[in-house]
Amino acid sequence: MGMTISEKILAKHAGVEGVEPGEIISVKVDIALGNDITAPIAIKEFKRAGAKKVFDKGRVALVPDHFAPNKDIASAEQCKILRDFAKEQDIENYFETGEMGVEHALLPEQGIVTPGDVIIGADSHTCTYGALGAFSTGVGSTDLAAAMVTGETWFKVPESMKFVYTGKLPKWVDGKDLILYTIGKIGVDGALYRSMEFTGPVIDSLPMDDRFTMANMAIEAGGKNGIIAPDAITKAYVEGRMKRPPVYYASDADAVYSDVIEIDCSKLSPQVAFPHLPSNTRAVEEAGNVAIDQVVIGSCTNGRISDLRKAAAVLKGKKVAKYLRLIVIPATQQIYRQAMEEGLFDIFLDAGAAISTPTCGPCLGGHTGILAAGERSLATTNRNFVGRMGSPDSEVYLASPAVAAATAVKGVIASPEEVA
Amino acid sequence: MKFTGKVWKFGADIDTDAIIPARYLNTSDPEELAKHCMEDADPEFVNKVSPGDIILADKNFGCGSSREHAPISIKGAKVSCVVAKSFARIFYRNSFNMGLPIFESEEAYDKCDEGDVIEVDADNGVIRNITKGIEFNVAPIPPFMQQLIEDGGLMAHIEKRGK
Numbered sequence: 001m002g003m004t005i006s007e008k009i010l011a012k013h014a015g016v017e018g019v020e021p022g023e024i025i026s027v028k029v030d031i032a033l034g035n036d037i038t039a040p041i042a043i044k045e046f047k048r049a050g051a052k053k054v055f056d057k058g059r060v061a062l063v064p065d066h067f068a069p070n071k072d073i074a075s076a077e078q079c080k081i082l083r084d085f086a087k088e089q090d091i092e093n094y095f096e097t098g099e100m101g102v103e104h105a106l107l108p109e110q111g112i113v114t115p116g117d118v119i120i121g122a123d124s125h126t127c128t129y130g131a132l133g134a135f136s137t138g139v140g141s142t143d144l145a146a147a148m149v150t151g152e153t154w155f156k157v158p159e160s161m162k163f164v165y166t167g168k169l170p171k172w173v174d175g176k177d178l179i180l181y182t183i184g185k186i187g188v189d190g191a192l193y194r195s196m197e198f199t200g201p202v203i204d205s206l207p208m209d210d211r212f213t214m215a216n217m218a219i220e221a222g223g224k225n226g227i228i229a230p231d232a233i234t235k236a237y238v239e240g241r242m243k244r245p246p247v248y249y250a251s252d253a254d255a256v257y258s259d260v261i262e263i264d265c266s267k268l269s270p271q272v273a274f275p276h277l278p279s280n281t282r283a284v285e286e287a288g289n290v291a292i293d294q295v296v297i298g299s300c301t302n303g304r305i306s307d308l309r310k311a312a313a314v315l316k317g318k319k320v321a322k323y324l325r326l327i328v329i330p331a332t333q334q335i336y337r338q339a340m341e342e343g344l345f346d347i348f349l350d351a352g353a354a355i356s357t358p359t360c361g362p363c364l365g366g367h368t369g370i371l372a373a374g375e376r377s378l379a380t381t382n383r384n385f386v387g388r389m390g391s392p393d394s395e396v397y398l399a400s401p402a403v404a405a406a407t408a409v410k411g412v413i414a415s416p417e418e419v420a
Numbered sequence: 421m422k423f424t425g426k427v428w429k430f431g432a433d434i435d436t437d438a439i440i441p442a443r444y445l446n447t448s449d450p451e452e453l454a455k456h457c458m459e460d461a462d463p464e465f466v467n468k469v470s471p472g473d474i475i476l477a478d479k480n481f482g483c484g485s486s487r488e489h490a491p492i493s494i495k496g497a498k499v500s501c502v503v504a505k506s507f508a509r510i511f512y513r514n515s516f517n518m519g520l521p522i523f524e525s526e527e528a529y530d531k532c533d534e535g536d537v538i539e540v541d542a543d544n545g546v547i548r549n550i551t552k553g554i555e556f557n558v559a560p561i562p563p564f565m566q567q568l569i570e571d572g573g574l575m576a577h578i579e580k581r582g583k
């Protein structure tokens with residue numbers, strides 16, 4: 001019987017020939033990640049267990065990105081716990097404010113996560129790295145603590161769902177729309193405990209940044225991981241970037257899937273997820289007249305250079321609507337510099353946008369763009385739960401960078417078609 | 421394992437932002453987190469709940485963020501256990517890892533009302549609704565998870581068993 005790409009990676013890291021869904025296995029972890037919210041608890045557990053040294057100082061990554069640059073005294077204390085631990089353990093992949101970026105944009109960019117890896121992160125969006133053809137999933141702080149001690153973790157081998165994207169992507173429709181549409185179709189627990197494997201001719205030509213966006217939001221359907229088999233696009237991204245040699249896996253032709261779901265992309269419109277679930281999606285033309293107070297372009301979902309380019313293409317020569325705040329957050333320092341050098345900052349500044357240093361910030365209601373009661377934000381982020389960006393009486397709408405830019409200009413949820 | 425308490429009902433897809441909003445994540449202190457338990461799902465919850473009470477929810481409880489602060493805040497609020505039709509996977513892992521008992525039951529949510537007193541008898545795989553005098557099955561805890569509980573959580577488990 002054939003195996004899926006996820007099963008092959010898990011089998012390799014468990015040191016066995018094959019694995020089957022439902023089996024509980026112990027696997028070697030290539031990278032274990034924590035941030036300023038989750039790592040402090042992991043570090044406390046690590047110390048409480050009496051551990052002295054992490055299993056490998058080159059394979060632990062600590063990124064203070066959520067409430068950093070420190071938003072308040074308590075957050076400063078949390079970040080200090082990471083910094084002190086990084087110093088004590090000589091952690092190679094610690095990123096101070098100034099080198100820090102949003103973790104799931106930063107780690108691939110810096111070549112720290114590699115195709116063929118098993119990666120766990122105490123952050124639910126760790127599933128992002130599946131875009132590289134790695135098995136990557138979010139866990140909690142205690143799981144991170146255990147992995148920092150042993151270099152291993154346990155998994156129940158997930159069943160795999162295969163998503164086949166066919167047809168041709170219409171103008172203005174990108175990876176964000178594909179994943180929002182998919183979550184809308186299967187629901188926020190439609191892939192619960194399972195692996196989401198994204199395939200098909202549309203994926204075959206989908207740029208790397210869009211692939212990261214898709215894998216990033218697998219968790220929003222309850223998925224254990226999202227994964228795309230490496231191809232020429234992956235290899236072009238990986239070449240010369242990775243710190244360790246990549247290993248490329250692919251699913252067997254006779255691999256077993258619990259579901260195969262085909263999505264014809266030719267007639268898709270840009271999508272908007274309405275409050276308060278990512279699955280509450282509709283086509284942008286059907287959004288109706290929804291006035292927006294704040295637009296956020298950034299996050300581990302959509303803060304990469306191509307996201308900023310797409311937003312800038314819509315915003316060029318335009319002004320942000322009166323009384324609307326547009327906040328642009330490049331996800332890493334490298335993206336920040338690149339956007340500046342490409343002239344994207346001029347377009348944002350001319351439009352009346354605020355540009356922030358990299359941070360998760362408003363995505364999880366941390367800082368740099370919190371909503372008052374009754375306010376609405378349209379964001380390129382990943383969650384629109386009650387209170388996600390501030391007041392429990394505020395609302396978040398999720399969409400692509402192009403829709404976000406159009407909305408910023410119009411002041412109501414708008415299609416890029418209406419602006420460009 | 422047996423837990424008896426009053427039921428507090430919550431709907432489907434209760435996310436971890438509702439269980440413990442991110443605005444309180446600048447600490448991991450259980451007592452602090454307990455003060456805001458379930459705040460964005462029911463702001464009055466912490467004032468109403470008594471030690472030993474049970475949260476009973478529809479499907480996909482704990483979806484969203486990986487924050488272990490969510491089960492920490494529930495445990496901190498002295499809720500004895502959570503019963504739901506299903507759990508999101510990271511919340512499920514976290515609960516076993518840090519010692520919050522959780523149980524899956526298809527029937528309990530549909531057959532219990534808020535305020536009912538129920539007994540979760542994990543050893544015999546039964547939930548008894550004492551108020552209504554009815555009982556139904558609870559899914560058994562998988563053997564590996566049972567081992568985690570017996571060992572006292574994940575960290576104790578790896579200390580005890582090497583890896």
